[in-house]
Amino acid sequence: MQRSVRLKSFELVARDIDDVDVKLLHALSISVRWPHRPKDWELLRRAGRGIVAVDGIGRVFGSAMWFPHGNDFATIGLVITTPRTQAQGGGRWLMDLVLKECGDRSLTLNATHAAYPLYVSLGFTAEATVYLRQGEVLQTLPVPNLDGELKALSSDRLKEIAALDTRAFGTNRERLLALLSEDASIYTLSRSGEIVGYSMCREFGGGFVIGPIVARDELDAIHLTAVHLKNLIGRFVRVDSREKDGAFAEFLQKSGLDIAESVTTMSKGRRFLNREHNEPWVYGLASHAFS
Template sequence: MSSSHPALDQLPIRRLTPEDVLACADLCEDRGWQREEHKWGLLLTAGTGYGIDDPSGKGLVTVCVVTSYGPGLAAIGMVLVSSRYARQGVGRRLMRHVIAEAGDTPLTLYATAFGQPLYEELGFADVGRAEMLNGHFTLTEPAPALPVRPATAEDLPAVLRLDNEIFGVDRTAMITRLPAFADQLRVAEQDGEITGFAALWPNMDTHVIGPLIARDAATAQALVASLAASSDRRLRTDVDTRHTALTTWLKANGLEQIAETTVMIRSLPDLPGDWRRRFAPLTVAAG
């Protein structure tokens, strides 16, 4: 079938920079997504963006972002193709380029039902699911009365140690950006030991809770309740569907499932770390 777009397979793939935030946001808007400029700023600073420019000068043809956590894992997110170039193979071409660039590094991503067949074709396997929950938090069902407080600079080494243990790879470069990126960063503490942490960050007209790392469901609930009390916006979080105690509690407090994504991985049998204490990602775009 002929195309009005010249030589799509010859258009150069380039690295994106923080100066591409608005073009990436425009591409989101083109596909009916929210612009999410704040999140794009983080991803293009902490990660590596890849894109193809539209030869007609109308922004970007396709983009994605890879957030590297060293040789043990990298996360792919924000895979988008302009509506003008949909179903012409440019997204597949960009993904193949990213996979080649990653070499032996295992890759993970959160797939929509629309994208999952392509990722399966490219060697990704289904290892779990996440519920996207959104709504005004009511605290109809109280959280356990566990000590939660704002994080301080002195907490950072302990937070990084806990995150490394639970996430399974080192994401220092991302976690150290949380105090500036998030509106709130809080820790749960018991007997002088940090047992969990969570951030609340602005995304358009909502506040996103993530990452959510906690010793158990009760600690996760206490962190969520503390963060929610500081916000008058709708809340969103993406919870591993195996954490039924947390999702049931969130739904009892006004949040509803608005989508479900499939967690996928390539070159490993499963994600590293301890899923039992990993309740929600920072964002599905970065794991």
């Protein structure tokens, strides 16, 4: 796959994302109104690999990242192109480069409405909708009675939730959880001494994101979310969830987190989402890029 492409009147060259000033990546995300701060970009670069499209004087016109989990699976995210390059095929060129790097891995991503046709043409299949819920947390939270024990978990004890997360997510992502936990508050929910769910909350963009949220049912997911929200009254919070209806979605709505937009979870290779009764489920995503 060629590492440069000519788009009408100018040429773009592919460069490793680690070789580009994070200020330029921040400017790129601002140009498409994505909320990522320089610090968020730094975390993304530590978690995965990526390519940026750069012109002859060093300006960044696009990006695409992938986040490997073992040798057979990866998530794709931060696929950003300026309107000028998107209209001229820059997004496809970046995706072709990323797919080559990913090799034979099964893949998943969360597609914006604008990018959805591109991913379909590349062989991705739609599986579910992700609803981005955000807003300022209301003063009164509609929390039901707690069944179990909520406890804070320190980042050096992630092994205690690793197996539960793998069952919910479908593959081991301990390295990612370790990176997320560095600046996150973590809570677990236990019954009879067994951890049945966990959640993380960290700063992101102009506020906070709660995720991952892993639980066996909606009520557990509510408590694992509420334990963070109670400390964020009046603050801007985001939760990305595939739950459109039901008790968990209603709780988020009544807590002040309205649906701002939606994206589509898509996969290439093996099916990504495999929900089973009474098994742990990802009620809140780590992020659109990490899934």
